[in-house]
Every structure is written in structure tokens, then in C-alpha cells.
Amino acid sequence: MRINPESSASKDKPSLDQLLALKRAERPDAAFWQAFDERMRQRQLAAMIEPAPWWYGAALFLRRASVRKVFVPVAASACLALFLTLRLGNVDLKNAKLAGVSPSRVVTPAGLEPAAGTQTGSSGSFDGSSAKLATGKWDRITRTDMAATTDSPNLKGLSGTSDLAEDGKILNANQVAAVGPGGLTNVPVKGAALGSETLSTVDSSSSFPATFSLTAPILETAGFSVGESIASIAGTDSAVEDSLGSVNFDAVWEEGIAALPNLETAPLNPRQARLLATVDDAGVTGPTKSLAHVRERVVHRLEANEEFYASASRVGVSGDRLSLRF
Amino acid sequence: MTASQTLSSAGAIAAERRLEAEADAYLVQRVQAGEVDRFDDLTLKYRERIWSLLYHMTSNREDAADLTQDTFIKAFQSINRFQGQSSFFTWIYRIAVNGAINYLQKNKLRRFFSFEKVQEDGSVTSLLDQLADSSVSSDRAAYLSELQQKLNEAMQKLSIRHRTVVTLFEIDGLSHEEIAEITGTSVGTVRSRLHYAKQLMQADLADYLKT
Known part of the structure; x- marks a missing residue:
């Protein structure tokens, strides 16, 4: 039904106050309040057993401890400053660690010595990733900033000169090292120096020599273009072009793989087992697994020495330290 | 009503x-102890007033019920922090x-109205008798419903702060002083908002109001 405002005289119309009085009369019935009370009781009980949030406890503590309000922002600022200091200090520490890595500490797989003229990480050679690979610093490169998915257009240039970026093939550390000394690192290519952004992603604490991949955005962020570098060098220097063409990467590859002892599958003899002592490496993965691998390699070499075998009771590797127990 | 009567009424x-x-x-002290x-006594005492406030702000009886329960649960959880600097009545109204x-700011786009029936007590009945002429008195319920709807629409057109004050x-x-304390504003602001809100409602309900 529609009210016709014109149908009633003006004197019969209500005032705004009278209409608002109607609003006061809008009240629920008793059944509503009964349901309301039941629901209210349930929620109240649930609220009683619900643990208070952490900030509530903190606020209560501050109130009870009569901490002046001015101290709260001061304390928060101090915490923030401490956090930023530690965080920035950590980044500098990482860079310092990388810069301090000397060639003498470089680890290369057995049977493969670094080639002469090998590029160091900061000498501005091939590019960030290849410099790391060439000097054998693969054990100091984090999983994320390491090498190579071949979707990158920048890496397509490599496909003609090496197997490093072949059809999405992912190389393990030993394979990369095998390619490195005899292959790419001998190429006197030009390129950008190792960028600071790449440096900052190197983390010795999470280093490992295992399977890795290099994503295109990392290379592009660092400002490296491998394919373009090689193409430009090959176009300007015929000697380089010749040397690239003369390198048989497949042969180097096979040679390197063959030279590596297959430690993971080779059974341990009792002498090796005694030196390896009681640590169970089963199920260990990532960086820890690599340490176990190094330890086995050391045992493999040293157990041939009868005198040493008789005196040593245990061999351990932790980080870059080798420990012997006699 | 004379000025002296008004003053005595205000004093009372x-x-x-x-x-x-x-x-x-006293009840709060016992709860804190x-x-x-x-606390149930406090709930029982204020639940209808809090619900009424929230119902007129949301125009939805179920939302008002939920918000009323939330209000009392928050008050119960924070009762130990209540230091008596204001009255419990003001404190719980502020929470509500x-x-x-x-709630209204979070649900600007998702609004459903559900209205409560008008309980016809003496004052409302006489008002309706006064309002209803012969043409509409035969269907007073429909007349009342439409008035209610128009009034609620006018209320919902107000901003949240103006609606709160009204x-x-x-x-x-x-x-005015109590509203100022609850809303955390000055008495002047309360008066100003009230005046502006009533002007808006007058304009919106012009066809239904006495000129």
C-alpha cells in the first residue's frame, strides 16, 4: 500500500520527533532475547577459554610494569635500529667473505686442476656465473643464484660452444667443474665485472656443490649477456673464434667425469668404515651431504697410508675444516 | 514545559x-574481584539499550544482535582494564x-536491512491514532510499515557519524555531554552534527512530515 501524502491534511502529518519516537518502539520479542542469551552464553564461554593474543599480554605487562608511554617508541626505535644494523652488517660480512676467497682455497674435483689463466671472481672476466664456475667456487654459490636454465635467451648463445646450456640439462657441480677448467675459462672473453648484486647473493653458509640451475632473470639483473659477449668476441678476434671451435667440450666432459671417483656408489671397505666412524649420513641432503662426500674422499685418499691408518681413529669435515682424531 | 520544569527534569x-x-x-568491582x-547482571541491564543503539545504526536485527554480543564479550575480556575513570555505561557504549x-565501514557494499516490528505501547498507539486518517486507519499496519521504511531509508542516507549522533x-x-564522551568529540561537534542530520532527514521525509 502506498501512502498518499496529499490525502491527509498537513496537521495530520507527524513531525520528525514523532517519527523518531516510532523508532524507539521497534523492539524484539521475548523469543529473540531467549535465543540471544543462549548464543551469548556460548560465546562468552568460548571467549573465556580462548588464549589471549600475544600483544594483549605485552600491553598488560607494560601497564603493570608502569612503563612510561614515552619509552615504548624509544624501545621500538632501538629494536629497529638494532635489527637494521645486524642485517646490514650481515650483508657486508657476506661480501667480505667472498672477496676474501683466494685461489689457494679453491676446491676442485680430484683429477682436474684449474687451468692456467683461470679467471677469478673479481677480475672482471667472462661473467658472474662463469667466473664462479671457472675458479671452482661452486661450493660457495647459493642454490638460487647458480647456473643455468637454458630458457634464457642470453644463454642460447652458449649452445653452440658448449653443453652447459643444452636443452634444459641441469649440470651438477662436478660436471660444471669439469667443463670449467678446460673449456669456457680458457676463453679470454670480455664482459662486465662481477656485479655487486651478484656478490650479495653469494652465501658461504649455504654453499653446496649439488645440482643447480641458473635462471634468466638473475643473469639479466646482473647485466650479463653471455651469448652477446661470445658473439662479439668471436666476431672481432679470429684467434678466439678458432680456439672456441677447436675445443672439444664433449671429450673434456667425458674425461672429467671418468676421472671422478664414484664415491656415492662405491662400497666402503672396513678400513674406510672405521675412519668414517659412527656418523650416519643416511637421509642427509644438501650442503651437509656434500660435507659427507668430502669426508669420504679424504678417507679414500688417506686410508692407503698404512701408518696413518694405524694412528687415525676418525676423520671429520665441518665447513672448510678437516679434523683428524688420533 | 517551562524552563524550571526542564531543569528539574534534567536534574532528575x-x-x-x-x-x-x-x-x-559496584558490579564491575565484583567482576574484577x-x-x-x-557480569550477567550488567549484560541483562544493558543488552536492550546496546542492541537498540546498534540496530538503529545498522538497520539489521541480526547484525545488531551479533554486534551486541561482541560488545559484551569485549567488555568482559577487558573488564580488568576498566579503571572507573568514566562510567561503565559510557565505556560500554563507546565499545558498541x-x-x-x-563494522559499517567494512561492510559498506554488503548491506541488508531487516526491521523489527514496532511494539505498540501506549505512546505509539496514540500517535498512530493521531496520524491515521480515515483512509489509512483500516490498514494501519501497512501504513506503519511504510513510515518505518521511509524513516529507515532516511537514517541510512546519513553518514555513520551523523547517524550515531541521531x-x-x-x-x-x-x-550532548554523554554523546560527546562516547564519541570522543566536543559538545559543539555533537550539536552541529545533530542539527545537520535532522536537516537532512527533514528534507528527505518532507512528504511525510508536518510542514
Whole structure:
């Protein structure tokens, strides 16, 4: 039904106050309040057993401890400053660690010595990733900033000169090292120096020599273009072009793989087992697994020495330290 | 009503509020001392007023019920922090108003109205008898429903803050000072908002109001 405002005289119309009085009369019935009370009781009980949030406890503590309000922002600022200091200090520490890595500490797989003229990480050679690979610093490169998915257009240039970026093939550390000394690192290519952004992603604490991949955005962020570098060098220097063409990467590859002892599958003899002592490496993965691998390699070499075998009771590797127990 | 009558009425209300505040303070002390059941007395005392406030702010009876429960649960959880600097009545109204404002701001686009029936007590019945002429008195329920709908529409057109002031003053009958304390504004701001809100409602309901 529609009210016709014109149908009633003006004197019969209500005032705004009278209409608002109607609003006061809008009240629920008793059944509503009964349901309301039941629901209210349930929620109240649930609220009683619900643990208070952490900030509530903190606020209560501050109130009870009569901490002046001015101290709260001061304390928060101090915490923030401490956090930023530690965080920035950590980044500098990482860079310092990388810069301090000397060639003498470089680890290369057995049977493969670094080639002469090998590029160091900061000498501005091939590019960030290849410099790391060439000097054998693969054990100091984090999983994320390491090498190579071949979707990158920048890496397509490599496909003609090496197997490093072949059809999405992912190389393990030993394979990369095998390619490195005899292959790419001998190429006197030009390129950008190792960028600071790449440096900052190197983390010795999470280093490992295992399977890795290099994503295109990392290379592009660092400002490296491998394919373009090689193409430009090959176009300007015929000697380089010749040397690239003369390198048989497949042969180097096979040679390197063959030279590596297959430690993971080779059974341990009792002498090796005694030196390896009681640590169970089963199920260990990532960086820890690599340490176990190094330890086995050391045992493999040293157990041939009868005198040493008789005196040593245990061999351990932790980080870059080798420990012997006699 | 003369000025002296108005003053005496205001004084009586103030005295009543003071007694009420003292009774509330005693109950709050008992709850803080561990007598949790005493909080039920406070709930029972204020639930209809809080629900009414929230209902007129949201125009939805179910939302108002949920918000009322939230209000009392928050008050119960924070009762130990209540230090008696204001009355319990003001404190719980502030919790309710803030909860309603948060709810309305979060649900600007998702609004459903559900209205309560008008309980026809003496004052409303006489008002309706006065309002209804012969043409509509035969269907007073429909007439009342339409008036209610128009009024609620006019209320919902107001901003949240103006609606709050109108509800607290015109429907809950609080003083300007109490509203200022609840909303955290000055008395002048309350008066200004009230005046502006009533102007808007007058304009919106012009066809239905006495000129």
C-alpha cells in the first residue's frame, strides 16, 4: 500500500520527533532475547577459554610494569635500529667473505686442476656465473643464484660452444667443474665485472656443490649477456673464434667425469668404515651431504697410508675444516 | 514545559544516572574481584539499550544482535582494564559505537536491512491514532510499515557519524555531554552534527512530515 501524502491534511502529518519516537518502539520479542542469551552464553564461554593474543599480554605487562608511554617508541626505535644494523652488517660480512676467497682455497674435483689463466671472481672476466664456475667456487654459490636454465635467451648463445646450456640439462657441480677448467675459462672473453648484486647473493653458509640451475632473470639483473659477449668476441678476434671451435667440450666432459671417483656408489671397505666412524649420513641432503662426500674422499685418499691408518681413529669435515682424531 | 520544569527534569535524570553509575561500579568491582557471574547482571541491564543503539545504526536485527554480543564479550575480556575513570555505561557504549563504526565501514557494499516490528505501547498507539486518517486507519499496519521504511531509508542516507549522533540523542535519549564522551568529540561537534542530520532527514521525509 502506498501512502498518499496529499490525502491527509498537513496537521495530520507527524513531525520528525514523532517519527523518531516510532523508532524507539521497534523492539524484539521475548523469543529473540531467549535465543540471544543462549548464543551469548556460548560465546562468552568460548571467549573465556580462548588464549589471549600475544600483544594483549605485552600491553598488560607494560601497564603493570608502569612503563612510561614515552619509552615504548624509544624501545621500538632501538629494536629497529638494532635489527637494521645486524642485517646490514650481515650483508657486508657476506661480501667480505667472498672477496676474501683466494685461489689457494679453491676446491676442485680430484683429477682436474684449474687451468692456467683461470679467471677469478673479481677480475672482471667472462661473467658472474662463469667466473664462479671457472675458479671452482661452486661450493660457495647459493642454490638460487647458480647456473643455468637454458630458457634464457642470453644463454642460447652458449649452445653452440658448449653443453652447459643444452636443452634444459641441469649440470651438477662436478660436471660444471669439469667443463670449467678446460673449456669456457680458457676463453679470454670480455664482459662486465662481477656485479655487486651478484656478490650479495653469494652465501658461504649455504654453499653446496649439488645440482643447480641458473635462471634468466638473475643473469639479466646482473647485466650479463653471455651469448652477446661470445658473439662479439668471436666476431672481432679470429684467434678466439678458432680456439672456441677447436675445443672439444664433449671429450673434456667425458674425461672429467671418468676421472671422478664414484664415491656415492662405491662400497666402503672396513678400513674406510672405521675412519668414517659412527656418523650416519643416511637421509642427509644438501650442503651437509656434500660435507659427507668430502669426508669420504679424504678417507679414500688417506686410508692407503698404512701408518696413518694405524694412528687415525676418525676423520671429520665441518665447513672448510678437516679434523683428524688420533 | 517551562524552563524550571526542564531543569528539574534534567536534574532528575542526572541523579538517576549517578545512582546507576554507582551501582555499575559496584558490579564491575565484583567482576574484577573474580565474581564472573556478576557480569550477567550488567549484560541483562544493558543488552536492550546496546542492541537498540546498534540496530538503529545498522538497520539489521541480526547484525545488531551479533554486534551486541561482541560488545559484551569485549567488555568482559577487558573488564580488568576498566579503571572507573568514566562510567561503565559510557565505556560500554563507546565499545558498541566503535564496533558498529568498524563494522559499517567494512561492510559498506554488503548491506541488508531487516526491521523489527514496532511494539505498540501506549505512546505509539496514540500517535498512530493521531496520524491515521480515515483512509489509512483500516490498514494501519501497512501504513506503519511504510513510515518505518521511509524513516529507515532516511537514517541510512546519513553518514555513520551523523547517524550515531541521531541515534544516541533522539532514540536513546542521551545528553550532548554523554554523546560527546562516547564519541570522543566536543559538545559543539555533537550539536552541529545533530542539527545537520535532522536537516537532512527533514528534507528527505518532507512528504511525510508536518510542514
